[in-house]
Amino acid sequence: MGQHGNGSGSILLGLDGFEVTAAAVTDDEWRLGVQTTATTVGCVACGTQARLHARRTVRVRDLPIGGRPVVLCWRKRIWRCVEPACAVKTWTEQQAAIRPRAVLTCRARAEACRRVGKDAHAVAAVARDLGVGWATVMRAVADHGTQLVDDPARLDGVAALGLDETSFLRATRTAPTRYVTGLVDLEGGRLLDVVADRTRAAVHGWLDARSRDWLAQVATVSLDPWRGYASALVAPLGHATVVVDHFHAIKLANAAVDQVRRRIQQATLGHRGRKPDPLYRIRKLLLTAAEQLTSRGWVRLRAGLAAGDPTGEVAAAWQGKEQLRAVYAAVGMPAARAALQRFYRWADGVGVAELSRLARTVLAWEAEILAFHSTMGCSNGPTEAVNLLIKKVKRVGHGFRNFANYRLRLLLHCGVRWQTHRTARLRGRSPRLVA
Numbered sequence: 170m171g172q173h174g175n176g177s178g179s180i181l182l183g184l185d186g187f188e189v190t191a192a193a194v195t196d197d198e199w200r201l202g203v204q205t206t207a208t209t210v211g212c213v214a215c216g217t218q219a220r221l222h223a224r225r226t227v228r229v230r231d232l233p234i235g236g237r238p239v240v241l242c243w244r245k246r247i248w249r250c251v252e253p254a255c256a257v258k259t260w261t262e263q264q265a266a267i268r269p270r271a272v273l274t275c276r277a278r279a280e281a282c283r284r285v286g287k288d289a290h291a292v293a294a295v296a297r298d299l300g301v302g303w304a305t306v307m308r309a310v311a312d313h314g315t316q317l318v319d320d321p322a323r324l325d326g327v328a329a330l331g332l333d334e335t336s337f338l339r340a341t342r343t344a345p346t347r348y349v350t351g352l353v354d355l356e357g358g359r360l361l362d363v364v365a366d367r368t369r370a371a372v373h374g375w376l377d378a379r380s381r382d383w384l385a386q387v388a389t390v391s392l393d394p395w396r397g398y399a400s401a402l403v404a405p406l407g408h409a410t411v412v413v414d415h416f417h418a419i420k421l422a423n424a425a426v427d428q429v430r431r432r433i434q435q436a437t438l439g440h441r442g443r444k445p446d447p448l449y450r451i452r453k454l455l456l457t458a459a460e461q462l463t464s465r466g467w468v469r470l471r472a473g474l475a476a477g478d479p480t481g482e483v484a485a486a487w488q489g490k491e492q493l494r495a496v497y498a499a500v501g502m503p504a505a506r507a508a509l510q511r512f513y514r515w516a517d518g519v520g521v522a523e524l525s526r527l528a529r530t531v532l533a534w535e536a537e538i539l540a541f542h543s544t545m546g547c548s549n550g551p552t553e554a555v556n557l558l559i560k561k562v563k564r565v566g567h568g569f570r571n572f573a574n575y576r577l578r579l580l581l582h583c584g585v586r587w588q589t590h591r592t593a594r595l596r597g598r599s600p601r602l603v604a
């Protein structure tokens with residue numbers, strides 16, 4: 170390419186306000202000489218036509234072209250005002266696409282944010298692709314991402330709210346596991362926010378920051394009742410129907426089955442479950458939904474119980490868990506109520522301590538459990554889907570230490586609608602574009 174402005178090169182670069190003056194491949198990288206298209210400007214102070222005073226070259230990285238990293242060498246103009254009476258002497262030209270002292274062009278920064286946020290790519294990988302440092306990419310993610318996340322319209326139109334906890338930092342030798350609470354739009358299946366901690370105060374603080382109109386349109390709230398969340402909702406969301414969804418109810422029932430299994434293991438064998446122990450071997454089958462068991466699974470389950478559960482308490486707890494599941498599987502409110510009564514009678518009859526405790530908790534939350542049926546099966550399913558996405562971001566992030574950074578990454582991945590261009594397939598099965 171020649172020394173002077175090249176039309177097609179500039180079109181290919183497509184950087185607003187710039188033209189390409191030279192191009193060369195050095196060390197497998199594109200070095201593109203660029204300048205602004207502004208050839209005449211007026212003095213910022215007096216408006217007199219400015220004269221070119223000098224040039225200064227700045228180097229920034231841009232998006233790759235044809236798989237090669239790109240360095241833009243911008244021959245920046247320094248203008249001079251020729252009006253002797255003017256207070257302004259010289260100034261350096263500026264362009265929105267490349268900010269002063271930037272390492273990356275604005276569009277490369279936006280793309281870095283999109284890859285780290287939307288695609289959940291590792292910051293280090295994006296930094297490597299763009300040929301910049303980790304901190305440069307992270308700064309771009311923070312700058313661009315914060316705007317997206319802080320957009321108040323992002324939280325619009327939530328009719329069903331889901332609350333759930335997720336671990337943020339695993340326990341270490343010196344500190345316990347730290348949890349955060351995720352707030353999810355159950356209809357849209359998107360993460361609204363993450364608050365540090367899983368306490369009443371944390372959730373209350375978030376709800377307190379919402380407008381009255383926002384709170385008024387939330388009709389149902391789905392939550393884990395065994396956390397302090399419910400009491401946080403009372404004041405701001407007193408009008409909403411609180412639902413204990415099947416996921417959390419079954420989680421608690423499974424915990425009861427597990428507790429009984431461990432107790433019986435200890436009582437019959439005198440030690441914690443080990444690999445060859447009959448109950449230990451069926452620990453996962455005990456938590457599997459009955460209708461999901463294969464015939465081989467049933468055989469193993471029965472054999473395990475016959476060998477390791479002489480008092481029948483594990484089997485009784487398992488049955489209780491299945492009966493609580495039936496409450497959720499029931500069709501319509503009368504059937505659900507009947508199933509719930511069967512569960513209570515069973516828990517009363519068998520007299521297994523852990524199951525009795527479960528029944529007391531269920532009784533305390535009976536209205537919220539049955540509300541599952543009055544709200545057309547309002548489910549925390551989307552929350553669980555979001556939790557899977559959260560796990561993915563955590564895996565890529567290799568254990569976050571900084572909560573603000575963690576929250577930003579999560580919201581960019583599952584809380585923001587990205588407006589991206591859908592690339593059309595050049596060759597596809599249909600529609601047939603070429604005759």
Ligand SMILES: [Zn+2]
Pocket residue numbers: 212213214215216217250251252255256257
């Ligand atoms: Zn001037």
